Amino acid sequence: MIKPIILSVMLATSLIGTAMAEDAKPAAPAADAKPAEAKFDPGVPAPKVADDYYAGAEKVVIHVTMEGDEKKYLGVLGNVSNYIKALDATGKKTDAIIVMNGDGLGLLSTAKQVEMNADAKLPAKITELKEKGVKFQICYNTLTGRKIKFDELYDAKPEDVIPSGVAEAGRLQAQGYQLLKP
Template identity: 85%
Template sequence: MLKPIILGLLMTASSVAGLALADDAKPAEAKTEAAAAPAADAKPADAKFDPGVPAPKVADDYYAGAEKVVVHVTMEGDEKKYLGVLGNISNYIKALDQTGKKTDAIIVMNGDGLGLLTTAKQVEMNADAKLPAKIAELKEKGVKFQVCYNTLTGRKIKFEDLYDAKAEDVIPSGVAEAGRLQSQGYQLLKP
């Protein structure tokens, strides 16, 4: 019984020694070049992560019918949570862009969902705030941000307390608007 264990240890030791010998067998100049040059698999900190599987290929019509989307935001959150919602929208747009489709995206906010714009307004002057920049980025891509008038009046939220909102962004009812957009062929996404 002890014999197989000892034999296994000897085999492991000899393979480690073999690796060390193989490394020592390299010419001296190759060792110094390898030490001076960064490893081939070393990547800068900002390099894209490789999950170990290639990105899936999709046909041009893969997202057919998904070009129109309404994202109904009603949840309470903080900057991090709202950034997650906006990150999902960015990913949605990117996925469709890769197939040549352009996204018509509308974010409808009511109830606690207005926190997305009030939080952005509260943090906009902070040097490390990311939410206002993400909203601006999505607006540049054509994403519309719609604000529920019922929520403004019911919760006594001043329009000036919303980040980058305009009068034309205000809709009568967020819930009704989400339903109206669905009847026009928009796909409903609920974060």
């Protein structure tokens, strides 16, 4: 008589334990749910900066003169995004101008060439930065000297054209812009 009771108790305990284990399992993600991207931990906490840490760095001119491909130009624009993000974290707004001359016009011509590719990232990055207020300036001397048609440049507007890229970088520095040369 005791054996059937013990077996019943063991069976009930086993069933209860299984039910509890099933309840403890995380719910399966919905079929259309995207996995959450884990944030990378570099092994050191993010540095804390004072609100005035970037004082005087709000105005920046990025002088792009190098030849590159989509990946290289994305690297340059990634630096601009990081600059803006760093200043935003301290409550400062960035006035950023990208001045392109010489081989630097490749930034916009490459974006124009790849804009219809499904995996192209450069046009979207340019658009994103423009939406954040970044200006993209085009050297007229380079257009004429290299016989580059204006319509071969991604999202270029007539008001983006400046007489000389080199002179514009110098003019902006004289107005207090910090010069960054990738």
